Amino acid sequence: xxxxxxxxxxRGAVVLSLGLFLIAAAVVGVSxxxxxxxxxxxxxxxxxxxxVEDRTLPIVSARFMFPGGAATDPAGKEGLANLVxxxxxxxxxxxxxxxxxxxLADQSISLSFSASLDGFSGNLKTLSRNRDEAxxxxxxxxxxxxxxxxxVERIRAQVLAGLAARVNDPNRIAQQTFREAVFxxxxxxxxxxxTAESVAAITETDLRTxxxxxxxxxxxxxxxxxxxxxxxxxxxxxxxxxxxxxxAEAFTIPRAEPDAAGEVIVVERDNPQSRVVFGHRGIYxxxxxxxxxxxxxxxxxxxxxxxxxxxxxREKRGLAYSVYSYLWPLQNGAMWMGxxxxxxxxxxxxxxxxxxxxxxxxxxxxxxDELDRSKANLIGSFGLRFDNSSRIxxxxxxxxxxxxxxxxxxxxxxxxxxxxxxxxxxVAAELLDPAGLTVVVVGKPDGVTxxxxxxxxx
Amino acid sequence: MILxxxxxxxxxxxxxxxxxxxxxxxxQAQVFDPTTFVLDNGMEVVVIENHRAPVVSHxxxxxxxxxxxxxxxxxxxxxLEHLMFKGTETRAPGEFSRIIADIGGRENAFTSQDxxxxxxxxxxxxxxxxxxxxxxxxxxxxxxxxxxxxERKVILEERRSRTDNNPRSLLSEQVxxxxxLNHPYRLPIIxxxxxxxxxxxxxxxxxxxxxxxxxxxxxxxxGDVEPAAVRRLAEETYGKIPARTLxxxxxxxxxxxxxxxxxVMRDTRVNQPSWSRRYxxxxxxxxxxxxAYALExxxxxxxxxxxxxxxxxxxxxxxxxxxxxxxYSPGELDLTTFGLWFTPxxxxxxxxxxxxxxxxxxxxxxxxxxxxxxxxxxxxxxDSAIFARDSVGGPAxxxxxxxxxxxxxxxxxxxxxxxxxxxxxxxxxxxxxxFDANRSTTGILLPAEGESRT
Numbered sequence: 001x002x003x004x005x006x007x008x009x010x011r012g013a014v015v016l017s018l019g020l021f022l023i024a025a026a027v028v029g030v031s032x033x034x035x036x037x038x039x040x041x042x043x044x045x046x047x048x049x050x051x052v053e054d055r056t057l058p059i060v061s062a063r064f065m066f067p068g069g070a071a072t073d074p075a076g077k078e079g080l081a082n083l084v085x086x087x088x089x090x091x092x093x094x095x096x097x098x099x100x101x102x103x104l105a106d107q108s109i110s111l112s113f114s115a116s117l118d119g120f121s122g123n124l125k126t127l128s129r130n131r132d133e134a135x136x137x138x139x140x141x142x143x144x145x146x147x148x149x150x151x152v153e154r155i156r157a158q159v160l161a162g163l164a165a166r167v168n169d170p171n172r173i174a175q176q177t178f179r180e181a182v183f184x185x186x187x188x189x190x191x192x193x194x195t196a197e198s199v200a201a202i203t204e205t206d207l208r209t210x211x212x213x214x215x216x217x218x219x220x221x222x223x224x225x226x227x228x229x230x231x232x233x234x235x236x237x238x239x240x241x242x243x244x245x246x247x248a249e250a251f252t253i254p255r256a257e258p259d260a261a262g263e264v265i266v267v268e269r270d271n272p273q274s275r276v277v278f279g280h281r282g283i284y285x286x287x288x289x290x291x292x293x294x295x296x297x298x299x300x301x302x303x304x305x306x307x308x309x310x311x312x313x314r315e316k317r318g319l320a321y322s323v324y325s326y327l328w329p330l331q332n333g334a335m336w337m338g339x340x341x342x343x344x345x346x347x348x349x350x351x352x353x354x355x356x357x358x359x360x361x362x363x364x365x366x367x368x369d370e371l372d373r374s375k376a377n378l379i380g381s382f383g384l385r386f387d388n389s390s391r392i393x394x395x396x397x398x399x400x401x402x403x404x405x406x407x408x409x410x411x412x413x414x415x416x417x418x419x420x421x422x423x424x425x426x427v428a429a430e431l432l433d434p435a436g437l438t439v440v441v442v443g444k445p446d447g448v449t450x451x452x453x454x455x456x457x458x
Numbered sequence: 459m460i461l462x463x464x465x466x467x468x469x470x471x472x473x474x475x476x477x478x479x480x481x482x483x484x485x486q487a488q489v490f491d492p493t494t495f496v497l498d499n500g501m502e503v504v505v506i507e508n509h510r511a512p513v514v515s516h517x518x519x520x521x522x523x524x525x526x527x528x529x530x531x532x533x534x535x536x537x538l539e540h541l542m543f544k545g546t547e548t549r550a551p552g553e554f555s556r557i558i559a560d561i562g563g564r565e566n567a568f569t570s571q572d573x574x575x576x577x578x579x580x581x582x583x584x585x586x587x588x589x590x591x592x593x594x595x596x597x598x599x600x601x602x603x604x605x606x607x608x609e610r611k612v613i614l615e616e617r618r619s620r621t622d623n624n625p626r627s628l629l630s631e632q633v634x635x636x637x638x639l640n641h642p643y644r645l646p647i648i649x650x651x652x653x654x655x656x657x658x659x660x661x662x663x664x665x666x667x668x669x670x671x672x673x674x675x676x677x678x679x680x681g682d683v684e685p686a687a688v689r690r691l692a693e694e695t696y697g698k699i700p701a702r703t704l705x706x707x708x709x710x711x712x713x714x715x716x717x718x719x720x721x722v723m724r725d726t727r728v729n730q731p732s733w734s735r736r737y738x739x740x741x742x743x744x745x746x747x748x749x750a751y752a753l754e755x756x757x758x759x760x761x762x763x764x765x766x767x768x769x770x771x772x773x774x775x776x777x778x779x780x781x782x783x784x785x786y787s788p789g790e791l792d793l794t795t796f797g798l799w800f801t802p803x804x805x806x807x808x809x810x811x812x813x814x815x816x817x818x819x820x821x822x823x824x825x826x827x828x829x830x831x832x833x834x835x836x837x838x839x840x841d842s843a844i845f846a847r848d849s850v851g852g853p854a855x856x857x858x859x860x861x862x863x864x865x866x867x868x869x870x871x872x873x874x875x876x877x878x879x880x881x882x883x884x885x886x887x888x889x890x891x892x893f894d895a896n897r898s899t900t901g902i903l904l905p906a907e908g909e910s911r912t
Contacts, residue, residue, distance in 0.1 A: 105765040108841035157803045161780030164730035273618035305555040318611025341619045380562015384579050387513050387850035
């Protein structure tokens with residue numbers, strides 16, 4: 001695990017931009033104009049990977065994922081998947097932490113792991129000349145992690161320091177409070193990084209159990225991009241992942257039924273600006289209306305500098321720097337989310353405006369002109385962000401995880417193009433629920449009638 | 459600096475980080491192999507061909523940033539950057555962004571101390587339109603009170619989000635103000651709130667008219683394009699704008715620093731203490747510039763990742779810090795800083811970690827770096843130049859930043875060779891030049907006295 005930079009504040013790093021980039025990670029894709037030639041590679045040992053061969057640069061990028069992330073953390077051990085993600089590259093096989101990190105550094109190999117609610121992922125990037133060594137280090141990391149006590153305590157300390165640094169971060173408080181209100185006892189309410197108590201409670205046995213249960217061939221999803229052929233990749237897959245157990249342990253995440261509709265929760269904090277998170281039930285990724293919802297959300301709050309929320313809250317009134325909405329389709333719980341940061345005196349006004357836009361879109365949906373323009377933007381911009389091998393590899397994994405089909409990238413723009421005004425109206429009427437929005441405000445807001453107030457220190 | 463949101467479904471990409479990486483020196487390569495030319499009006503053009511995907515990144519960088527603002531008016535450069543998205547004499551407010559959205563483009567802009575940049579990422583057939591729009595707002599911006607007043611509120615909200623809501627940012631601002639006695643790098647890019655509130659329309663127009671000119675701009679086009687086509691389009695658009703007489707870019711010079719400075723900030727919102735120290739240091743183009751490349755290697759050897767000396771000793775072996783490292787960004791028009799930082803492990807006093815950091819510095823100054831450390835660090839930096847090519851926007855940002863901070867295309871292209879040429883003696887000389895306590899400023903962030911809120 002690379003050191004986390006909590007304290008760095010180099011002046012050179014301070015570059016202000018006009019707006020945040022908000023990218024809905026659920027909508028993935030590559031250029032429509034360039035039909036990516038995705039090869040389905042099945043190794044001699046039966047391990048599948050999707051490959052985009054690209055010989056432009058002497059670089060190979062690989063991404064992979066095991067379903068079952070932080071949402072499978074045992075109760076009281078929240079943060080387990082995240083802690084494992086920090087430890088797989090901290091010593092494996094015969095190599096202790098320092099030796100392992102030195103091999104990576106000396107050959108300019110990037111290897112990292114991460115946990116999300118629904119999965120455990122890895123990311124490998126290497127120059128071609130170090131390819132075999134890079135995949136061998138990956139093999140060691142996933143099949144023979146050491147979990148040496150000193151390394152575990154070092155990374156645990158790093159995670160704890162990170163948690164402590166974010167305890168009063170208004171973004172974190174807002175997100176966590178929202179998830180606890182909406183998801184209740186469901187595992188999706190859990191913080192991915194855990195809490196000080198739960199991270200302290202994780203044992204070496206817990207770490208090893210996670211690896212034994214989750215890291216297995218049956219569930220493995222792989223995407224590879226770059227300077228490698230299918231014939232070369234096949235044996236490399238076996239060499240890298242062949243020693244993993246055949247089957248992952250089954251797990252069940254129940255479908256989350258969002259609670260707390262209409263609640264307005266104020267978490268009092270002495271900040272000059274209130275951080276607001278809001279949302280309600282959304283739409284699953286495999287719902288046929290997902291694309292209509294995508295277009296509707298783009299008009300409402302998804303478009304970069306052109307959405308209705310941007311126009312009403314920021315452009316016309318200057319009430320916020322950042323205001324947006326997005327679809328958040330987890331595997332077992334789908335939400336329609338949004339956020340805004342507004343000075344305390346104007347929080348009531350901002351929330352009213354947002355609810356008003358929600359209501360307007362529900363009642364009148366959107367115009368034909370808005371529909372056409374949004375579709376044009378979603379279609380035209382689809383390929384732009386995939387200008388590097390890591391992003392394309394991540395896309396290959398996401399498409400497999402969502403089971404969208406190997407032809408998805410070539411079909412995606414047709415799916416957007418097929419959305420009609422009728423589809424959008426139906427989705428707006430079914431899903432948008434201005435009174436049902438759960439709103440969490442972190443700050444000292446004016447003009448807000450709270451259904452629940454959590455005082456400082458509470 | 460903005461922190462990424464924690465929520466997995468969205469990713470807030472901070473331009474700051476995207477820009478830091480190449481500027482930190484780990485990204486330039488001999489292999490970008492750009493085509494460069496200058497329009498008749500003096501506008502520099504850099505074209506980097508990359509035909510992997512039908513994508514083009516179009517950027518215009520102005521050699522004007524926050525450090526070029528008149529005294530007492532902090533925030534003008536950034537405020538103007540926001541206003542550039544409003545209307546011009548030929549385009550209604552909002553039309554610019556609407557057109558880009560309609561063609562499926564992406565756009566944004568950014569302001570630093572030394573430059574202001576605007577960019578769009580579009581399919582290649584729209585490059586001409588981007589140039590037409592960008593050239594239009596280089597001269598025809600229309601500012602009225604109805605336009606600038608709501609945007610002032612937006613910027614004050616931006617300041618609250620970035621700075622006022624975040625004790626680390628507040629300390630960082632105070633530390634910058636202590637680091638520079640006289641140079642405008644002491645001022646926050648976004649501006650002090652009371653000065654943002656007082657900026658007038660005339661201030662903004664004066665800054666725009668002074669600095670926004672083709673002979674003060676760099677056009678960088680990266681992606682699926684042919685240089686000849688870029689030249690033709692650039693001549694038809696930017697080429698039509700007359701050059702202006704530019705004032706010299708002179709900033710107040712820092713007096714010699716003769717004593718260490720320290721800023722300690724306590725805040726009830728802080729639960730995790732942190733420490734950083736920066737030493738005044740040369741950039742590629744200011745101060746004792748012969749040390750710049752050696753310092754890039756020093757920061758890699760001393761503070762690079764999990765194998766650097768600081769991490770190995772203070773974090774791993776002595777188990778005092780949760781994380782620690784160093785930074786150095788030589789891409790500044792004037793002097794820069796070489797920084798050290800750490801976050802103590804829970805229960806460890808700041809003073810204990812600082813002592814260990816000081817000991818590492820002392821050892822470095824006594825015994826120097828080794829040939830082995832140097833050759834490993836060189837390999838990593840040189841390799842990083844290959845990874846830097848795996849992107850359309852990254853190389854464009856490298857050239858934009860370089861050409862607006864006093865470097866040349868040749869400097870960028872020679873970067874791997876210059877890294878390769880650095881010797882052990884040069885790294886040790888650079889370390890001795892930089893690690894002078896009397897030229898340092900330390901920032902310490904602590905919980906409020908007797909308080910640790912959870």
